[in-house]
Amino acid sequence: MTPTVKAILANYESDNPGVKANLYRMLMQGRLGGTGKMIILPVDQGFEHGPARSFAINPAAYDPHYHYQLAIDAGLSAYAAPLGMLEAGADSFAGQIPTILKVNSSNSWATGINQAVTGGVDDALRLGCAAIGFTIYPGADDVFDMMEEIRELAAEAKSVGIATVIWSYPRGGKLSKDGELALDVGAYAAHMAALLGAHIIKVKLPSDHIEQKDAKKAYAEFDGSTQAKRVAHVVKACFDGRRIVVFSGGAAKGADAVYQDARDIRDGGGNGSIIGRNTFQRPRDEALAMLDKLVDIYQGAE
Amino acid sequence: MTPTVKAILANYESDNPGVKANLYRMLMQGRLGGTGKMIILPVDQGFEHGPARSFAINPAAYDPHYHYQLAIDAGLSAYAAPLGMLEAGADSFAGQIPTILKVNSSNSWATGINQAVTGGVDDALRLGCAAIGFTIYPGADDVFDMMEEIRELAAEAKSVGIATVIWSYPRGGKLSKDGELALDVGAYAAHMAALLGAHIIKVKLPSDHIEQKDAKKAYAEFDGSTQAKRVAHVVKACFDGRRIVVFSGGAAKGADAVYQDARDIRDGGGNGSIIGRNTFQRPRDEALAMLDKLVDIYQGAE
Amino acid sequence: MTPTVKAILANYESDNPGVKANLYRMLMQGRLGGTGKMIILPVDQGFEHGPARSFAINPAAYDPHYHYQLAIDAGLSAYAAPLGMLEAGADSFAGQIPTILKVNSSNSWATGINQAVTGGVDDALRLGCAAIGFTIYPGADDVFDMMEEIRELAAEAKSVGIATVIWSYPRGGKLSKDGELALDVGAYAAHMAALLGAHIIKVKLPSDHIEQKDAKKAYAEFDGSTQAKRVAHVVKACFDGRRIVVFSGGAAKGADAVYQDARDIRDGGGNGSIIGRNTFQRPRDEALAMLDKLVDIYQGAE
Amino acid sequence: MTPTVKAILANYESDNPGVKANLYRMLMQGRLGGTGKMIILPVDQGFEHGPARSFAINPAAYDPHYHYQLAIDAGLSAYAAPLGMLEAGADSFAGQIPTILKVNSSNSWATGINQAVTGGVDDALRLGCAAIGFTIYPGADDVFDMMEEIRELAAEAKSVGIATVIWSYPRGGKLSKDGELALDVGAYAAHMAALLGAHIIKVKLPSDHIEQKDAKKAYAEFDGSTQAKRVAHVVKACFDGRRIVVFSGGAAKGADAVYQDARDIRDGGGNGSIIGRNTFQRPRDEALAMLDKLVDIYQGAE
């Protein structure tokens, strides 16, 4: 164990050795192992957008094994997916890459702002997962129900040595569309995930918009002019850096934008990227090249 | 065990020997045993349409024993029905045909798009069933509740060695009537069933309509001009063929149409048919003849 | 055990000896014991209509003991009532008459079409009951909830050797007032009770009205001109006679009408009557005389 | 044990010795011990109306000990109160007076016609209570939920030897304001409490109004001209006197009215009074004098 990882694990003061071992597995895995940085491959697009919109552009990705292998070959930190996707490769790749079972899911036809609980801690245990992943929608009418679901799942997971990752995506209710990506909103959403007991917090990269009237004063003197500074603010909102924070890449976009995002995350003190469509929707060689460069960036080489 | 069945079972990487043994029972049963193809007889029409609409045309079918015997005599792979129907022949036909307990059901008078949970894993165990069957209505307002129900039932079933079959029927919400049978919608619905951890996925044969605006681009270059190609797409959406997919026959129709459907399912790489009204609403002799020919088709003989 | 009862019990293929023993108790009890016919005394009118409307006309019936004694003295098959009614005589009449605990109840002031669960299998066990009784309202908005309640109660009851009686009363939703008693609706309702796993099904005597447009074709050639023929159709809808079906007498009416109903039930192959207000709202002597005659009818003497 | 108490206990045919012992404790307690009559002190006004409206008029009553002591000094049968009130004196007065834990409660600001469950059988056991108390609002939209709550609580209580008292207060839905106190409504409400398995039923003294159209015929020849006759009717509605029925005093009023109520309850065969505001909102001396006289009345001395 490197001193960096040791320092990170020391922040998880209340966790049992089982949870710490699973955080360790993710932090020591792959090419970023030991650096305190992480790149996670999430493949829940099939639920969110359906199979064709997710995989037709790169048909090899219809096969669940493809994603396991991509994460392993790219030397990533972990692979996150819903139940069926993990089940379909759980034995072939057992032990080769830490997995995160995404235990709730939405889809393109949802008529409310919520998700279905589609996996459990029992599933995570039998599949050998390192963590469960759960999305909350702060701002939505149903967010209290979602919080109560993750409270119960996280307590159960912690009791059996499984780590908890919370995707915190503000949406609905009083929030404007721009507000979903606002800096104050993103920092608040990340903070709520931390308060809920998440070990790893996943949020979107925030814009420099300030959404909440009541928060404007608190940001009056804040310099959010660069993305790195905004990342640093989100990290601060996660217990002053005592929790691992990773940022999502969003829709597929140009490679340079992806690299710049990673540099900003790194420079702002974020722990890494959770990057899905930008990899599995590219041909495998391109994806591996992109991930190679992202690893370099997080290693400080670029 | 044939190599074909062995290869299919190998795809169920996370399942315990109990579940695999029940999948094996269905795959090795009857005249298609060992081929990797299946024909399942489902008799839940009594719930869906009532007894007279289901059985008056062939009154012998009022008797639950009729259906067990039909499935056995036709050499089918399994027989699926709600609780009472299975209970009424559970002892007489014990072991002679794998059974699937349909654990949720709707009816003609339903005022919402949902089903009642009318059976449980405990029932499946005491009746010696090989699997539970469950319907979800992707698109409906209540689909998250339905998904949470099958998530719990499937986890319990897997823990005691019972397989899970999901009927995935898009309906309600934002979907148009045509959209319920659209290719993109059907593939998405099948994919969601796979993500929910189904061992066997049952969907309707899709039309060549594309329903979702956001999906049109993904299908721009897709050739869906034949039913076999559309079947192949749905199979691909089920983890690139790592899950068994069977297609339903729909309302009673001409025998030739039924045969053509089966040829398309076979040619598209589907695993078979789940065919109810087209058999039990015909006289027994005609039904046996039709099933005989379907078996031949799946064996590649026609 | 008579061959008739033996044949009836043989239809309950999935039930354990405990459930069969309780069905046996009811089928061998009283003056119709061994004939395969039953007369059940139900006294849930206190919940449905209140005490005065139920008992003021025959004040002795305010006393719960009155009904136990009436059922015993008339040589009936079983006595069905809500929790408090059974508790109040459970010791005095222990073993003298099989009892059915009605585990859900409505009342005259209900603002929705549903019932409250007011008893449980644990209550049935401690009171020595042979069965639980439960009402469903097929057609009502809440019927899925009711079905899920009886599914759980029935599974628990079966596991501890208690039989299940389902009162299936179509009501609400898309059904017209006439439709509640329609032949197609009644047969469908009875069939749903059978599918839910009921051992004994209680429905109302159907009229010759056909309610559902979609069902008209199925009844096009059906001769429903006599009540006996309509009874026979309902019996057929209950797994071709593999389930015990009893018919309710409805509101208090002339004795001759009650007798004719019984003859029609008998001639149509129904298993008997569940008759409440027509007995306990008459003076005891008249009620005993009426029940005596009903027994004679079911014995084929009249 | 007196023959009167023995006769009352004999009516609780289904109860275990634990429940009977707790009924015995209340029936043998205090100055009415052995007479079959009871006076219960209920102090849930703090929940219903708030502390100042309840206790400012007699500030000593702010102290929970005051009520325990009042019940003991007046020689009453039992003391009923919500969780916190009982906890605050549970040790000081342990064993000196049977207590009834009121396990649901409403308040003046409630926006629906329902109550919160604020105590449990586990609480009753640890506080040494003789019974739990629960309010239902027959007529209200939520009454099925309330009935299901008390069904579960009562079953649990009975299994551990705790008695059940049901406050049955018609309210809401189709009932008019006058109807809440109507004779037919009160008798119906009392009967429903009995059917739910209550050992002790608490209702309000009924007026001579008949609320339900459908019930008018049943009351056509009933003489409800005196309060004693109306009490007798309610008692008859409670299984012909097989259940203990006590009547509430309502808002604080003149002492003579309170005494006359008690005489009517006694003459009508009711088991006693549950009297709160009329005692603890008077100075202690006056309250003791009033209770003294009420005891005399129930003993037949006045």
Next chain:
Amino acid sequence: MTPTVKAILANYESDNPGVKANLYRMLMQGRLGGTGKMIILPVDQGFEHGPARSFAINPAAYDPHYHYQLAIDAGLSAYAAPLGMLEAGADSFAGQIPTILKVNSSNSWATGINQAVTGGVDDALRLGCAAIGFTIYPGADDVFDMMEEIRELAAEAKSVGIATVIWSYPRGGKLSKDGELALDVGAYAAHMAALLGAHIIKVKLPSDHIEQKDAKKAYAEFDGSTQAKRVAHVVKACFDGRRIVVFSGGAAKGADAVYQDARDIRDGGGNGSIIGRNTFQRPRDEALAMLDKLVDIYQGAE
């Protein structure tokens, strides 16, 4: 143990030694240890208002350790916070300061008047907490649900020796904005918390407004002209002083106002302050100085 603390603990008549030991820990902790007075530091502002509005003014407070250390260095009685905040320092500060796990939380974007349950008794046990904290909103549509949640949590907490603190904040429903702080409303809210079985009750300092028409008579002769007298009334409403009552400081305000509040709480017989924003939103030195003075006030020195 001082006689004062002994007298306070004696009021908790129904509690087991585990709960009493935890109350003892808080009452004997820090500079007010033994006096019967308490100052509690609550830091749930991150949930309520977000991180920037809470901590930007004093950035050191982003770090959860800051608050533990502040509470310890100021010699306070306890530190209260949501799950993640406590987890982040649970090991570093184990045993140094009693902690209260806030087990429900709202946020600025809530679309209903309710909170999410975000912690449990199991969490409190594994984190070594002395108590759980829970907010109810008397008056709100959802308050019955909230009451049922705390009833279950409190029962569980009591069974394992954890104390219960209830934040009782009237809000919603029939209450006006002014009414939320009204004297009658505040006393009623405090009383309800006591009835729910709280060991420690937290309310806001009440104004002299009387909100409820029905309560005006009860307050007709009450002298609520000073804040101390109003505090005394709230204390009286909490079982005549048999429960610990602490008052919240509200939004950050001038130091003199804070001191005056504390004097009024002290003079009215309240048990102390729960003071958050007024401390952690000031620089640490100022906060320590303020807390030092507050301690002096509660010790009677100022």
